[in-house]
Amino acid sequence: MHIDALDPTDAAARAVWHDVMERSVRADRPHALVTTPAAFEVTATSPSTHYDRTWLRATVDGTVVGVAELELPLSENTDVAWVEVQVLPSHRRQGVGRALWEALIERSRAAGRTRIGGEVTVDVDVAGAAHDFAVAMGAVEKHREDHLLADLPVRATPVDPAYEVVSWRGRCPDEHRGAYLAMRNQMNADVPVGELELEAAVVDEERLAASEERLMRAYDVRVAAARRRADGTFGGYSLLFVPHGTDYGWQDDTLVMPEHRGHRLGAALKSANYADLPPEVTSVHTWTAPDNAAMHRTNTAMGFRVVERMYEMEAAVRG
Ligand SMILES: CC(C)(COP(=O)(O)OP(=O)(O)OC[C@H]1O[C@@H](n2cnc3c(N)ncnc32)[C@H](O)[C@@H]1OP(=O)(O)O)[C@@H](O)C(=O)NCCC(=O)NCCS
CATH class of the missing domain: 3.40.630.30 (Gcn5-related N-acetyltransferase (GNAT))
Known part of the structure; x- marks a missing residue:
């Protein structure tokens, strides 16, 4: 050998x-x-x-x-x-x-x-x-983490009327980049990693732009974000990749900022993304820590089922 x-x-x-x-x-x-x-x-x-x-x-x-x-x-x-x-x-x-x-x-x-x-x-x-x-x-x-899979369509979760959904594909529009970067960094700091001792990645404008450019070459990148109508602040986002030429989506980050939790925004943002997919995309993959009760329950209520265990x-x- x-x-x-x-x-x-x-x-x-x-x-x-x-x-x-x-x-x-x-x-x-x-x-x-x-x-x-x-x-x-x-x-x-x-x-x-x-x-x-x-x-x-x-x-x-x-x-x-x-x-x-x-x-x-x-x-x-x-x-x-x-x-x-x-x-x-x-x-x-x-x-x-x-x-x-x-x-x-x-x-x-x-x-x-x-x-x-x-x-x-x-x-x-x-x-x-x-x-x-x-x-x-x-x-x-x-x-x-559990690897979960859902067949589309999943049960839709309505958006809390105090919020509106702002969506984009590929590169985040200039007017939202500051808010999006703040949420991306909050996500990196908040995501549960168990006993892994890791430093959170800090994403700045340059790193975001480079990552968007690379990802767009292989994936249809879709983001749904929630903006509070009263003051225009962003309360969360959900990031979905559809590899070019495939029939599945890959659910990446979903974050609801601390002061916006409790409005079912996570499920609403995911389902807004899924509802927007072309008909050839028939399933979505996601990963959730089994002890992340809030997200696990959100996922299973939407129709996700555990197919693999990831260690x-x-x-x-x-x-
Ligand atoms: C896991 C994987 C890489 C092992 O490759 P492999 O060439 O068979 O591994 P080795 O022959 O070098 O095995 C090394 C040791 O691992 C352990 N091991 C490997 N396969 C095992 C099995 N099926 N059951 C129990 N122990 C196993 C044994 O201790 C083995 O030593 P031994 O044969 O002297 O008892 C291979 O099964 C694989 O590609 N699986 C699918 C992909 C994957 O799961 N990759 C791991 C993620 S990083």
């Missing part, structure tokens, strides 16, 4: 890496939300200034049988390395995953990282190796 890094300028190699990743994930996760080839192309070919990414390959007899991703945050959490490991079912339990893990550890150590984090997801009905593998590699659980695991990188 040979482990090396993908040359991100090699289009054919990028396609192989993505294909092996997707087949490995789908083998035991029928509901997995997998990065589309188009989204992978954007990430692999236009480096971010906030993350240094490397894609590893495990090759046996000239065939790629396992892949891994290493993401080194550069702006915050610079002690952490984020990783993912996937091995084709035909080559599991032969040490390929462990070899990729060791290569990830070595690179993380060389980059001065002291801990490795990763998301490990298992289907609620299909047994998967992810959790056992992570534990065998020395990782411990730090946070848990955020962490392991120490020894010097």
